[in-house]
Amino acid sequence: MSAVLDRPVQAPQRTRHPRRWRGWLLPTWSWLVIGWLCLPIFVMILFGFNNTQGKFNIKWQGFTLQWYRQLFTIPDLTNALEASLSIAVIVTVIATILGTLLGMALGRYKFRGIGSVNLLLFANIAAPEVVLGASLLSLFLTVGIPRGYWTIVIAQVMFSIAYVAVTVRARMAALDPALEEAARDLGANGVATFFRVTLPLLMPGVMAGALLTFALSIDDYIITSFNAGQTVTFPLWVYGASRNGVPPQVNVMGTLIFGFGVLLAVAGAAINRRRQA
Amino acid sequence: MTRRRLRGRLTPYWLALPGWLWLLIFFVIPTLVMLSLSTQSGSIETGFRQTFDVANYSQTWSQFHVQFIRSIVYGLIATVLCLTIGYPVAYWIAFRGGARKSSLLFLILLPFFVSFVIRTQSWNFILADNGLLLTPLKSGHLVPQDFHILATSTAVVGGLAYNFLPFMILPVYVALERIDPALLEASADLYASRTAAFLRVVFPLSLPGVFAGVLLTFVPAASDYVNASILGGAKTTMIGNIIQTEYFTNLEYNKAAALSFILMAALLIGVFAYARALGTEDVFEVAAG
Numbered sequence: 001m002s003a004v005l006d007r008p009v010q011a012p013q014r015t016r017h018p019r020r021w022r023g024w025l026l027p028t029w030s031w032l033v034i035g036w037l038c039l040p041i042f043v044m045i046l047f048g049f050n051n052t053q054g055k056f057n058i059k060w061q062g063f064t065l066q067w068y069r070q071l072f073t074i075p076d077l078t079n080a081l082e083a084s085l086s087i088a089v090i091v092t093v094i095a096t097i098l099g100t101l102l103g104m105a106l107g108r109y110k111f112r113g114i115g116s117v118n119l120l121l122f123a124n125i126a127a128p129e130v131v132l133g134a135s136l137l138s139l140f141l142t143v144g145i146p147r148g149y150w151t152i153v154i155a156q157v158m159f160s161i162a163y164v165a166v167t168v169r170a171r172m173a174a175l176d177p178a179l180e181e182a183a184r185d186l187g188a189n190g191v192a193t194f195f196r197v198t199l200p201l202l203m204p205g206v207m208a209g210a211l212l213t214f215a216l217s218i219d220d221y222i223i224t225s226f227n228a229g230q231t232v233t234f235p236l237w238v239y240g241a242s243r244n245g246v247p248p249q250v251n252v253m254g255t256l257i258f259g260f261g262v263l264l265a266v267a268g269a270a271i272n273r274r275r276q277a
Numbered sequence: 278m279t280r281r282r283l284r285g286r287l288t289p290y291w292l293a294l295p296g297w298l299w300l301l302i303f304f305v306i307p308t309l310v311m312l313s314l315s316t317q318s319g320s321i322e323t324g325f326r327q328t329f330d331v332a333n334y335s336q337t338w339s340q341f342h343v344q345f346i347r348s349i350v351y352g353l354i355a356t357v358l359c360l361t362i363g364y365p366v367a368y369w370i371a372f373r374g375g376a377r378k379s380s381l382l383f384l385i386l387l388p389f390f391v392s393f394v395i396r397t398q399s400w401n402f403i404l405a406d407n408g409l410l411l412t413p414l415k416s417g418h419l420v421p422q423d424f425h426i427l428a429t430s431t432a433v434v435g436g437l438a439y440n441f442l443p444f445m446i447l448p449v450y451v452a453l454e455r456i457d458p459a460l461l462e463a464s465a466d467l468y469a470s471r472t473a474a475f476l477r478v479v480f481p482l483s484l485p486g487v488f489a490g491v492l493l494t495f496v497p498a499a500s501d502y503v504n505a506s507i508l509g510g511a512k513t514t515m516i517g518n519i520i521q522t523e524y525f526t527n528l529e530y531n532k533a534a535a536l537s538f539i540l541m542a543a544l545l546i547g548v549f550a551y552a553r554a555l556g557t558e559d560v561f562e563v564a565a566g
Contacts (some may be wrong), residue, residue, distance in 0.1 A: 032364065033442075034381075037480060040388070050293030058405060088398055097295075102296035105290075105292035109330045111289040122552070123545065124304055127541065130502065134311065135308045135534075135537065136303060136307045138307060139303075141314075142313075155303070161296050161300060165296060165537070198510045215539050221394050235394040238394045254392060261520065265390075269383075271342055
């Protein structure tokens, strides 16, 4: 600190020139980075409209809507998308319930072993995906459980619980226990207090955890591929197709999922803003 | 009364039990099983027997240390790239974002609405030998006709940096956003130049975010194999590719388990040492957003 104080007083004009230069450099850089982040999305959307002839959808050959009309003409791809969606729903339900309960315990109570549970969540989030997938596969191989639809569900719940628990824990820790005491004083029993006071107050955290789980589930490649057996999910199908050329239907499905996700996020943000206003 | 108090005291255990059990059975125990598998000998035909043999470790290390070190190096380069590319963006949004802050953050998160595999595949289209980037460059004779980007380490590291950049920007943004603007005014009042104010006030206060970002970027980047297999070639194979091949193509489960364990031990020990040095809660909190 003293080094700063010892400095001679600077004339204010000195900073004018660099400030002008800094004025446009930072936004330009940021917009370039945002452009870079969005470039592959743009390419994906654009090539869903490409009138491609060959196997490789890589050169622009004119605008068409035919892939939107023929969206479900590749049965394997359609099955993969259906599997992904149904797995995501099941995983979201299980992981949200288990994660919410765990987050409530961690956010409200002090109990023996709380440190080790926090450590467990940290390790689960920090562990590399390959290792999570490989170790679960090692268990299934050793015990002799055939891999398939339900082992994918087990694997995805395993990596989602921690994310839900962390978001709910933060919400629970910020929640005033006096509200629940007030409900009890007014004669509500434990169950009524939970469903009519605690849960509604936790809802933003629970919803955030659920949405995150759904997104993680539908997107996961690495852990899923280790435990999928013969079951193929959407990312697995796309990965498998990448060697022989990805058909434009994949771009269309990607575009639709993207559009739906963005719509949901924007609607959620709008509702939040209105509620706060 | 005592029964009720006892029930009250047991509540957190009941709440935590189902999730804890799931993690115990499908996360902790599998790790131990993998450890045991990594010290077994035999093959898929003869069956695996527990021999507490550490030969799998020394064998796989001498066979694959090149890919292992390559993964660490790629992960480090990608992390440094993410930090240098992402820090100014996080800074700009936190201090100059104004009313547009959440919209700008949303743009940073936009890639997450597209599947990881499709995003990487999209880069494959863009960077391909006759793809969107190189075709015009080659027809304009700006690069030699045999110039290629795919199957080089540049493509793989670029893909890694691209895919994990938001994991760097977000925690850095959270840390910067928490800085009280009054501190900057105070440093200006004390005649600190803008550079000095940044180096001595802003940057030190953003360090928890930087540490969380480094963690969230380095671990997935070093252990990734999707970028290496979609954008890379034979010379850019990473340790994740090897583990995957050992499990599914060579069916050498014990060696694959040993490799996974080396990777996990290296990364987790690093992570915990790192978190310990900085305080777990801090890193964890910022990581959780």
